Every structure is written in structure tokens, then in C-alpha cells.
Amino acid sequence: IDECSINNGSCDSGCVNTLGSYDCICPFGKRLHWNKRDCIETTKCVHSYKPAPRSQLVCSKSGGIDSCYLSCPSNTLFLPESENSYTLSCGVPVQPNKSIQKRNATILTCTDSVGPPITQKARFKIKDAKCHMRPRSKDKMKESTKQPMTDSCHVTFVNLKCDSSKKKRRGRKSPSKEVSHIIAEFELEVKREEGSDSCNSDCIRKRAEQKLQAAIKTLRKSINRQQFYIQFSGMEYEVAQKPAKTLENQEVCNTGQALQDGKCVTCGMGTYYNGESNQCVPCLPGTYQDMEGQLSCETCPSNDGLGIVGARNVSECGGQCAPGHYSVDGFKPCKACPLGTYQPDAGRTICFPCGGGLVTKYESALSFQDCETKVHCSPGHFYNSTTHRCIRCPIGTYQPEFGQNFCITCPGNTSTDFDGSTNVTHCKNQHCGGELGDYTGYIESPNYPGDYPAHVECIWNINPPPKRRILIVVPEIFLPIEDECGDVLVMRKSASPTSITTYETCQTYERPIAFTSRSRKLWIQFKSNEGNSGKGFQDKKLIKALFDVLAHPQNYFKYTPPETKEMFPRSFIKLLRSKVSRFLRPYK
Structure with missing residues (x-):
């Protein structure tokens, strides 16, 4: 079925039909809302929405050895690219041209920023280690929390790529030890509230740059010592580690996978990988996960802790606006669709107008059928809000319901014989x-x-x-x-x-x-x-049965008596006998 022909797929802007589904698209300068139907401005933020906690790079020193960990409390994305490489991102990029995150668009919160974000890119090397994320033990995590903190820097967005694939260079022998390369990109949003009377906006930015550079310098030392970790859902993971010897016939799953019936299975949507138990754990109520193989669940925008266990997307979070209602982010508190508009779906940010100056019978209308049209269209027709007339559905479309303002396109390569069709069965190949x-x-x-x-x-x-x-x-x-x-x-x-x-x-x-x-x-x-x-x-x-008996006459007896009577009547067998004998004679 062409879902785009059904009220434009309920899309706010454009609709593109795909095989078995459809996608809503947005014009330039707008992005798709989490409900995958509404378009919102790329830079638009929601004042009432509680901001998500930012990532934090924390470094400490003990016994002359620097160690750092990156805390990723929200908007995390783990993408294994091969056996020896992966990409990890935390937070939401401030720059709109960055499209590293592949999940649904996140609701932006309003902040009073001082100019564009501060960006830093750094490259690191780890010798004799592979890019395999593995959870640390609880004992080692407790030791790291006791160490005095030397550097701490809140960052808006981090993108980390670890690659230990062997790349031979011409004219040089490949090194005997593994070398992992890490590329880290940082974005730091400078907020005006961090300033004071003695420090203006330029001063705030300079301080933030120095703080980030100092943290990256310490991070480099900790990576050289293989003392860099990433924290998800209360667990710490090593960024890279020495190749471990595995026992024969022992299946070792990658991070984001769990052992089920002797096979490694990627954690599905609605779950996350728990490094402590090495199992896929369902997301708690108030959280969701819309991607596979992730290390944590995302907090629902509603922030009310409701919803189901194992929510697979934002729409299962709960707290959304009911059909006939809308809000700035699709969550409560909601407003009723005013007279002259309607909304059939939950969690929407807009209501659709009836058009042509029409009004609805009441507020919170659910469909175009609630609009008070001047004529009531029968099946096989659609209401034209400009001319206020019922128009017959063109050839290749149909409409089975009363009082609709659209016709449904026939599926696949089918079409109708005439206009005004009322059922999908009228669509013919x-x-x-x-x-x-x-x-x-x-x-x-x-x-x-x-x-x-x-x-x-x-x-x-x-x-x-x-x-x-x-x-x-x-x-x-x-x-x-x-x-x-x-x-x-x-x-x-x-x-x-x-x-x-x-x-x-x-x-x-x-x-x-x-x-x-x-x-x-x-x-x-x-x-x-x-x-x-x-x-x-x-x-x-x-036909298959007939040719089966022609090629192998003994197969006649494998069919049941009712089948032989229906498929092989005596008159047909008698007629076929002469035809087949002629057919099987050599052609002269």
C-alpha cells in the first residue's frame, strides 16, 4: 500500500513511499521530530524541557599515574564497525552540519550560549592493545573513585573512534605489536551563566578553552598508560585492551552482545548490554532504546518515569499527547486541537487544518470526518476543500469510507478499470x-x-x-x-x-x-x-499435477480420490491420451 496517499502519511511536510513502509521528510532548515512525522526548526529549542545531563571528562592521579574516564549519562551511541574498530558518541552536537548520531532527533533545550561551540580534535595511540571495549571489575572501579580528581571538564558532545586494524606501509615492515589509533572530537558549549562581572564573554571562552586543553593533555598521558575508561549506566569500560588468550571452544562475544544457546546475539531494541552480568537487560520504565547493541538506555523526554518495560522508541515512553491534542514537544501538558483542526495521532506537535474555512463540530477533533463539510462524500469520492465538492477517485485509486478528503493509491503495479473505485480489490495487476x-x-x-x-x-x-x-x-x-x-x-x-x-x-x-x-x-x-x-x-x-502424471504415470495414484476426480476427469484422460501419444512421437 502507498501510505503516502493516505492523508500524506500523516506527515507534516513531504512523504516518500518505500517498500513496505514510508518516510516523512522535511525541507531545508528543518529536522524530523522524534515522532518521525512532524518537522521542527533545526535550531528550535523547548524552554519547558528539562536539559539532559552533559558528558564529563574526569581525570585523577595516583602514584604518579594519570587516569581518566568519560562519563556518558545520555544520548549515547555505540557503533561497532568491525572486529577491531568502533565509533562512540556522547551528547548532541551543537553544530547542525554534524550528523554522527543515527537515532531519532533529540529535543533541544534552550541555553544562553556565548558564541559558537569550542571544538577540539585530538589523536592518540595505544601500543600492544586492540580496540575491544570490555567492562572493568567493580573492585577496580571503586579504586578509581577514591583517587583525587585533578581535571574535570563538562563537554556538550564527544565523538570517539578507535581503530586497531593493521595497515601495512610501503617499504616498512609491519610492527610486531598491535597499535590502536584513537581520534577524539570534542564540542564544548560555553554558557553565559558561567561568567561573572569580572569575566566577560571572551574571558569565559578563553577559560573554557584552557580547561579543555588541560583535560586533553592529561587524557593523552592516561591513554599512553592504558588508563582511559568510559562510563555507561554505572559501568566502566576499557577503551582498548591487550589481546586476551581464549580457551578452545570458548565463545567470546563482543560488547553489545550476549551468549544465547551457545551463540552471540546482539542486544535488541528495548534492551541494553549490562557489562556486569554480560546479559541484555530490558530498559526500565521511563527509559527507551531504539537501536541494537547499545550500552545504556535513554531517558524518556516526558521525565515522569511512566511507560513500559523495554520501550523500543520514544512513542512507547508514555506521557504523550492523546489524539486530538498537541504540544510543543508532543508530551504533556497538552492543548486541545482548536475548532477547524484535527489530529488522528498521538504525540504530535501540530494539528491539521480542515481547509477551505471549514470548522469542526467540536474541539479535539480526531479526523477530517469531524469537519463540517458542505456535502457528505460517499465511498469512491473525496472532498475538495477548495471547490467544496465531492470528486470521484481517479483511475488507480480508491476510497472505501464516507467523508474523506483523499483517495488511496493502488498498491504495487496495480490499477483500477474505472474511476470512483471503493475497494482495494478493484486494483488489478x-x-x-x-x-x-x-x-x-x-x-x-x-x-x-x-x-x-x-x-x-x-x-x-x-x-x-x-x-x-x-x-x-x-x-x-x-x-x-x-x-x-x-x-x-x-x-x-x-x-x-x-x-x-x-x-x-x-x-x-x-x-x-x-x-x-x-x-x-x-x-x-x-x-x-x-x-x-x-x-x-x-x-x-x-498444471503441475497434470505434467507430473504425464512424466510419471505412477504418480496418478498418490493423489486422493476427490483430487483425481476434480483434476483428472475420465473425459480429460481420454482426450489427453491421443494428444500425448502424438506429442511423444518423434517429430518428422
């Missing part, structure tokens, strides 16, 4: 015709076993292999008698009307027919007019 040259083949009227469409012409050309005859088996033909031979099936040597004709009919035959072609090649035409339609011809199950 128009495809037919072709070339056949193998030892066996099947032809059928278009849209079989449904009624064939009107105004259709199908041509088949049969060219068998050398020294072969053409045996034709027609299980059944349904052509309406009322058309006075308006629908006809013709089989002859070529397209020329004067060529040798093997078979021609415009009648219904419910019993099977078998005959051999009078020529070595066969041209078959099926043509219908604008009158009545019928079922047509073909039945693959029956």
Missing part, C-alpha cells in the same frame, strides 16, 4: 505477456486469480527447443458470455491474422482442455474490452 522457450512454462491472464482488468492486451511468444512439439493444457477458462466475444483468447503461428490458428475462444470452459500446436512456434494473444470482467485462465497447481 496489469502485467502480462512475455517470451517462453523452456521445456515447460505457464501463462495466465493478468491479475489471476482475481478478475482481469479491462482494456488490456497480452502477447506471449512460445519458441520451444529444437525438435520439440508444443503441448498446451488449459485447466479452465472464465470469460463472460455477456460481452459477445469482447474478451478473447487466440493461439496461432504468428501475429498475422492469416497464420495457422491452433485455438480461439471467447467462452467459459470449467473442464480441462489439452491439444498440440499446429505449428512449431506459437503466438498467444489475450484481449479484453471495457465491458464485463472475468477470472480468466491458469491454475499452476493443476
Whole structure:
């Protein structure tokens, strides 16, 4: 079904139909809301929305050794790219041109920033280690919390890429030890509230830059000592580690996967990987996870702790505006759709206008059918809000309901015979015709076993292999008698009307027919007019059974008595005997 033809897929802007689904798209300068239907301004923020906690780079020193960890409390994304590389991001990028995150658009919170964000990019190397994220033990985590903190820096967005793939350079021998390369990108949003009377906006930015640079300098030392960790959901993970020796026949799963029935299975949506238990754990109420293989769950925008266990997307979080209502972010508190507008879906930020100056019967209207139109359209029609008239659905569309303002496009390559169709069954497959040259083949009227469409012409050309005859088996033909031979099936040597004709009919035959072609090649035409339609011809199950018995006569007895009576009537077997004997004789 073309969902975009059903009220534009309920999309705020554009709608693109895809195989089995559809996508809403937004114009330049806007982005798709989490509900995947509404478009909101790229830079628009929600004042009432509680800001998500920011990521934090924390460093400490103990025994002369620096160690750092990156805390990722929200908006995290873990993407394993290969066995020895992965990408990790925390937070939401301030710069709109960055599209590292692949999840649904996150609701932006309003902050009083001082200019563009501060950006820093750093490269690191870890020797004798591979980019495998592994959880640390609880004991080691407790030790790190006791160490005095030397550097701490809140960052808005971090993107970390770790790659330990071996890359040989020309003219050089590859190193004997593993070397992992880490590229880290930081974004720091400077807020005006961090300033004071003695420090203006330039002073605030300079302090923030120095603080970030100092933290990165300490981070470099900790990475060289393999003392850098990332924190998710109360667990710390090593960024890279020394290759561990595994026992034979022991399956070791990657991070984000759990062992189930002896196989590594990626944690699905609605769950996250728990490093302590090495299991996939369902998201708690008030959180969700819309991607696979993640290390934490995201907090629901509603912030009310409601929703279901194992929520797979924001729409399962709870606290959304009910149909007929809307809000700035799609969550409570909500407003009722005013008179003249309606909204059939939950969690929306807009209401659709009736158009043409029409009003609804009441507030909180759910569909266009609640709009007080000047005429009531019957099925097969749609209401035009400009002319205030009912228009028949064009050919290729249908509408089964009363009082709608759209028609539904026929699915796939189907179309209707006439305008004003009221049901999807009126959509018929128009495809037919072709070339056949193998030892066996099947032809059928278009849209079989449904009624064939009107105004259709199908041509088949049969060219068998050398020294072969053409045996034709027609299980059944349904052509309406009322058309006075308006629908006809013709089989002859070529397209020329004067060529040798093997078979021609415009009648219904419910019993099977078998005959051999009078020529070595066969041209078959099926043509219908604008009158009545019928079922047509073909039945693959029956034809397969017939050819099965022809090739292996003993298989006749494997069919049940009711089947043999229906598929192999005595009159047909008697008719077929002479045809088959002629068919099997050498061709002279």
C-alpha cells in the first residue's frame, strides 16, 4: 500500500513511499521530530524541557599515574564497525552540519550560549592493545573513585573512534605489536551563566578553552598508560585492551552482545548490554532504546518515569499527547486541537487544518470526518476543500469510507478499470505477456486469480527447443458470455491474422482442455474490452499435477480420490491420451 496517499502519511511536510513502509521528510532548515512525522526548526529549542545531563571528562592521579574516564549519562551511541574498530558518541552536537548520531532527533533545550561551540580534535595511540571495549571489575572501579580528581571538564558532545586494524606501509615492515589509533572530537558549549562581572564573554571562552586543553593533555598521558575508561549506566569500560588468550571452544562475544544457546546475539531494541552480568537487560520504565547493541538506555523526554518495560522508541515512553491534542514537544501538558483542526495521532506537535474555512463540530477533533463539510462524500469520492465538492477517485485509486478528503493509491503495479473505485480489490495487476522457450512454462491472464482488468492486451511468444512439439493444457477458462466475444483468447503461428490458428475462444470452459500446436512456434494473444470482467485462465497447481502424471504415470495414484476426480476427469484422460501419444512421437 502507498501510505503516502493516505492523508500524506500523516506527515507534516513531504512523504516518500518505500517498500513496505514510508518516510516523512522535511525541507531545508528543518529536522524530523522524534515522532518521525512532524518537522521542527533545526535550531528550535523547548524552554519547558528539562536539559539532559552533559558528558564529563574526569581525570585523577595516583602514584604518579594519570587516569581518566568519560562519563556518558545520555544520548549515547555505540557503533561497532568491525572486529577491531568502533565509533562512540556522547551528547548532541551543537553544530547542525554534524550528523554522527543515527537515532531519532533529540529535543533541544534552550541555553544562553556565548558564541559558537569550542571544538577540539585530538589523536592518540595505544601500543600492544586492540580496540575491544570490555567492562572493568567493580573492585577496580571503586579504586578509581577514591583517587583525587585533578581535571574535570563538562563537554556538550564527544565523538570517539578507535581503530586497531593493521595497515601495512610501503617499504616498512609491519610492527610486531598491535597499535590502536584513537581520534577524539570534542564540542564544548560555553554558557553565559558561567561568567561573572569580572569575566566577560571572551574571558569565559578563553577559560573554557584552557580547561579543555588541560583535560586533553592529561587524557593523552592516561591513554599512553592504558588508563582511559568510559562510563555507561554505572559501568566502566576499557577503551582498548591487550589481546586476551581464549580457551578452545570458548565463545567470546563482543560488547553489545550476549551468549544465547551457545551463540552471540546482539542486544535488541528495548534492551541494553549490562557489562556486569554480560546479559541484555530490558530498559526500565521511563527509559527507551531504539537501536541494537547499545550500552545504556535513554531517558524518556516526558521525565515522569511512566511507560513500559523495554520501550523500543520514544512513542512507547508514555506521557504523550492523546489524539486530538498537541504540544510543543508532543508530551504533556497538552492543548486541545482548536475548532477547524484535527489530529488522528498521538504525540504530535501540530494539528491539521480542515481547509477551505471549514470548522469542526467540536474541539479535539480526531479526523477530517469531524469537519463540517458542505456535502457528505460517499465511498469512491473525496472532498475538495477548495471547490467544496465531492470528486470521484481517479483511475488507480480508491476510497472505501464516507467523508474523506483523499483517495488511496493502488498498491504495487496495480490499477483500477474505472474511476470512483471503493475497494482495494478493484486494483488489478496489469502485467502480462512475455517470451517462453523452456521445456515447460505457464501463462495466465493478468491479475489471476482475481478478475482481469479491462482494456488490456497480452502477447506471449512460445519458441520451444529444437525438435520439440508444443503441448498446451488449459485447466479452465472464465470469460463472460455477456460481452459477445469482447474478451478473447487466440493461439496461432504468428501475429498475422492469416497464420495457422491452433485455438480461439471467447467462452467459459470449467473442464480441462489439452491439444498440440499446429505449428512449431506459437503466438498467444489475450484481449479484453471495457465491458464485463472475468477470472480468466491458469491454475499452476493443476498444471503441475497434470505434467507430473504425464512424466510419471505412477504418480496418478498418490493423489486422493476427490483430487483425481476434480483434476483428472475420465473425459480429460481420454482426450489427453491421443494428444500425448502424438506429442511423444518423434517429430518428422
